[in-house]
Amino acid sequence: MKTIDFNAEASLYLGRDWRTALEQGSRRFPSxxxxxxxxxxxxxxxxxxxxxMIVDGRSYSPRDLQKLYGDRAYPLHRKADRDAILIEPFND
Known part of the structure; x- marks a missing residue:
């Protein structure tokens, strides 16, 4: 997986498919x-x-987001159990 700066600004696109996500536009986050x-x-x-999710010009898929959330380097407190994160499968 690609490396990431967890403190870098991010744009997040959400939708039932990529076209919908793109049409709805991104949400900006400070990290x-x-x-x-x-x-x-x-x-x-x-x-x-x-x-x-776009960070520093790199694109991260739903599966990437799950892996990053479960990564030991993830800096924020998690609501979810780290070992239960990969339950929902995503097709990249």
């Missing part, structure tokens, strides 16, 4: 860590299927 937390703790799972 990638906060964007990841929002996506995995607040967003309905259906809206993650078309999700993409």
């Amino acid at each position: 990638a860590a906060k964007a990841i937390r929002f996506a995995l703790e607040e967003v309905p799972p259906v809206s993650l299927h078309g999700a993409r």
